[in-house]
Amino acid sequence: MNPDPSWNYQSRTSDGGTIVMLSGEIDMTGSGRLQEVLQQAVQADGTVTVDLAAVRFIDSTVIGALVTVRNAAQVSGTHFGVVNAAAQVRRVLQMTGVLDSLTASSTTT
Amino acid sequence: MAQQVTLQGMSDGDRAGRGGPAVPASPTAGAIVLLSESFTADTVTRLRHAVIASIGSVGLSGPRAEDFVLAVHELVTNAVCHGGGSGRLELRLLADVLTCDIIDHGRDADGLPIRLSPTDQPGGRGLWLAHQLAGSLMLSRRPDGVTASVTVCLTEAPAAAAPLPEPGHSGTELTVTANEDP
Numbered sequence: 244m245n246p247d248p249s250w251n252y253q254s255r256t257s258d259g260g261t262i263v264m265l266s267g268e269i270d271m272t273g274s275g276r277l278q279e280v281l282q283q284a285v286q287a288d289g290t291v292t293v294d295l296a297a298v299r300f301i302d303s304t305v306i307g308a309l310v311t312v313r314n315a316a317q318v319s320g321t322h323f324g325v326v327n328a329a330a331q332v333r334r335v336l337q338m339t340g341v342l343d344s345l346t347a348s349s350t351t352t
Numbered sequence: 353m354a355q356q357v358t359l360q361g362m363s364d365g366d367r368a369g370r371g372g373p374a375v376p377a378s379p380t381a382g383a384i385v386l387l388s389e390s391f392t393a394d395t396v397t398r399l400r401h402a403v404i405a406s407i408g409s410v411g412l413s414g415p416r417a418e419d420f421v422l423a424v425h426e427l428v429t430n431a432v433c434h435g436g437g438s439g440r441l442e443l444r445l446l447a448d449v450l451t452c453d454i455i456d457h458g459r460d461a462d463g464l465p466i467r468l469s470p471t472d473q474p475g476g477r478g479l480w481l482a483h484q485l486a487g488s489l490m491l492s493r494r495p496d497g498v499t500a501s502v503t504v505c506l507t508e509a510p511a512a513a514a515p516l517p518e519p520g521h522s523g524t525e526l527t528v529t530a531n532e533d534p
Contacts, residue, residue: 249397265356270396270397270400270425270429271393271396271432271433272393272397273396273430290405300422302425302426302429302477302478303421303426303429303477303478303481304429304433304478306477307474307475307477308474308499310406310471310472310473310474311474314472314474318360331418331422335422335480335481338481338484338485339469339477339480339481340468340471341471344472
């Protein structure tokens, strides 16, 4: 799984697509790995939803990772989005103006 | 803004009424050092937790603490990613103003983007976020790098209370100073 103890992820794939559930605090030490994980999910499935409910902290590098994967998904015609952003995570995504464009249009949870 | 005046040492009560030319005090005069640590990419997370503990120990918690911590974290991240890979953080308390300096060894502040990236651009939001969250941001150029400073008042005094940033709002004050060699 993930060697960084400050955050973790779990993937669940069903007919409706893949849900990647993230948890913990994700910063610049984890955003590169996060981007890899999400990119692999996007390559493996046509619909990927990132559940942010259990994430307590993100920084600008995590926003960068989410935007990068979203851009790649758009190019490849894949559905990619986030759901359940709360507290600090929601505030930071909102403040930087990316919440709406990152939020999954057809939510699965 | 009040934070910046304090940063330049001009609010040091000891200096009032002495007469003679007004010489700015050292920004560290009379300050209590809460945290002074070098950092690299490997210690960014641990350092953030240390900052949370330090500001909590002097009574700053809740949303204002959260904003200050993320502002500091973004400046630390910026130092690691663009300021030579390492740096030093100094957190000081002077009266009821917390000041955090992030000292890096990047080349200069000229190329640092302090604007909000378009929503399809992956990077470039760090300094903008720090600026928004802290209400003000001072970048000082040194011969060997850049010092970024943010401040927060422990008490939410009217003069020092920074308004909570609204989405898309970018009208807060920014000061960039150059400390050139004389």
